Amino acid sequence: xxxxxxxxxxxxxxxxxxSNCIVSDGIAYFSxxxxxxxxxxxxxxxxxxxxxxxxxEKHKALIEAxxxxxxxxxxxxxxxxxxxxxxxxxKARAEFFEGDFPACSLVEVSKLAGPDIYVEIExxxxxxxxxx
Amino acid sequence: xxxxxxxxxxxxxxxxxxSNCIVSDGIAYFSxxxxxxxxxxxxxxxxxxxxxxxxxEKHKALIEAxxxxxxxxxxxxxxxxxxxxxxxxxKARAEFFEGDFPACSLVEVSKLAGPDIYVEIExxxxxxxxxx
Amino acid sequence: xxxxxxxxxxxxxxxxxxSNCIVSDGIAYFSxxxxxxxxxxxxxxxxxxxxxxxxxEKHKALIEAxxxxxxxxxxxxxxxxxxxxxxxxxKARAEFFEGDFPACSLVEVSKLAGPDIYVEIExxxxxxxxxx
Numbered sequence: 001x002x003x004x005x006x007x008x009x010x011x012x013x014x015x016x017x018x019s020n021c022i023v024s025d026g027i028a029y030f031s032x033x034x035x036x037x038x039x040x041x042x043x044x045x046x047x048x049x050x051x052x053x054x055x056x057e058k059h060k061a062l063i064e065a066x067x068x069x070x071x072x073x074x075x076x077x078x079x080x081x082x083x084x085x086x087x088x089x090x091k092a093r094a095e096f097f098e099g100d101f102p103a104c105s106l107v108e109v110s111k112l113a114g115p116d117i118y119v120e121i122e123x124x125x126x127x128x129x130x131x132x
Numbered sequence: 133x134x135x136x137x138x139x140x141x142x143x144x145x146x147x148x149x150x151s152n153c154i155v156s157d158g159i160a161y162f163s164x165x166x167x168x169x170x171x172x173x174x175x176x177x178x179x180x181x182x183x184x185x186x187x188x189e190k191h192k193a194l195i196e197a198x199x200x201x202x203x204x205x206x207x208x209x210x211x212x213x214x215x216x217x218x219x220x221x222x223k224a225r226a227e228f229f230e231g232d233f234p235a236c237s238l239v240e241v242s243k244l245a246g247p248d249i250y251v252e253i254e255x256x257x258x259x260x261x262x263x264x
Numbered sequence: 265x266x267x268x269x270x271x272x273x274x275x276x277x278x279x280x281x282x283s284n285c286i287v288s289d290g291i292a293y294f295s296x297x298x299x300x301x302x303x304x305x306x307x308x309x310x311x312x313x314x315x316x317x318x319x320x321e322k323h324k325a326l327i328e329a330x331x332x333x334x335x336x337x338x339x340x341x342x343x344x345x346x347x348x349x350x351x352x353x354x355k356a357r358a359e360f361f362e363g364d365f366p367a368c369s370l371v372e373v374s375k376l377a378g379p380d381i382y383v384e385i386e387x388x389x390x391x392x393x394x395x396x
């Protein structure tokens with residue numbers, strides 16, 4: 001059955017919006033997460049490197065709540081608003097994965113949830129299937 | 133095997149373009165659907181709330197054709213052209229889901245299929261796995 | 265287990281970035297691929313039709329490396345920077361698929377990996393499940 005997993009480290013939105021992590025048939029779907037905290041604000045002045053680290057800490061907390069690990073991620077989609085800073089995103093990502101990285105797309109969109117949000121990352125993972 | 137599901141409520145494109153709903157291994161993949169009708173036009177003056185309702189009516193017809201229900205959706209990706217109206221999208225979505233909503237990303241892109249199209253929504257569902 | 269598949273026809277990025285094709289549970293996830301060759305440049309003056317053909321040749325090489333075929337694709341997401349040229353993308357795609365095409369979204373984003381890159385395509389396939 002479809003199951004929602006949550007973590008205190010990844011604040012859920014108000015009811016009737018979305019779930020951060022939904023699992024069915026061992027496949028976990030992660031919402032596009034941002035660096036906003038529970039108050040709806042992000043760390044003042046956080047750049048792409050810092051925002052990406054905050055986002056993957058949330059993904060890590062959620063996938064561990066679902067019984068998985070970062071190596072279980074098979075796919076990421078990264079939406080940014082300043083693609084010229086993509087190497088900052090890559091640098092932060094490299095702190096969370098090793099070996100064969102997930103498949104990934106990275107594109108620049110015109111706007112994300114707020115002007116202080118430069119990065120939004122969604123993903124798919126197959127729980128327990130990562131080798132590492 | 134891979135199977136295409138269709139509904140008279142969700143017009144398919146001309147041949148050799150895309151399929152609205154493809155199912156394999158019980159997982160349904162939905163194309164990015166818009167509010168355009170079979171004539172390729174959308175309701176005159178329809179805003180984000182109205183367009184989103186039209187889109188989810190199509191998703192509902194397609195997933196029911198595939199033997200599923202709206203609660204089977206695990207993931208949505210919502211592309212909009214005016215993200216400042218995201219609450220209108222949320223309001224319409226809340227009329228189609230309850231309990232644990234699907235995981236979701238919502239980003240503003242620079243253009244969709246036409247200037248009258250403000251919303252395009254794709255999704256993934258696991259047929260028969262929703263609790264509701 | 266999660267397995268990475270590669271092909272000499274689809275250059276992989278430097279380590280610690282992404283994998284072009286990751287398979288788990290028979291589901292293949294493809295990174296957003298572009299028309300860039302191993303030197304990081306794309307064919308000079310290539311338009312959407314030519315870029316899309318190069319991209320699907322890469323997808324074809326990768327899915328065949330994974331033991332699959334183009335008919336196994338269930339979903340594509342196409343990011344473009346000039347949506348007014350979408351028919352060129354469709355024309356190239358029609359050379360790689362037949363019958364029931366994959367589900368698909370096509371949106372215009374503000375920027376891709378470089379100014380000469382007009383198309384980026386990611387996808388999901390269920391290996392061996394296509395009828396054709």
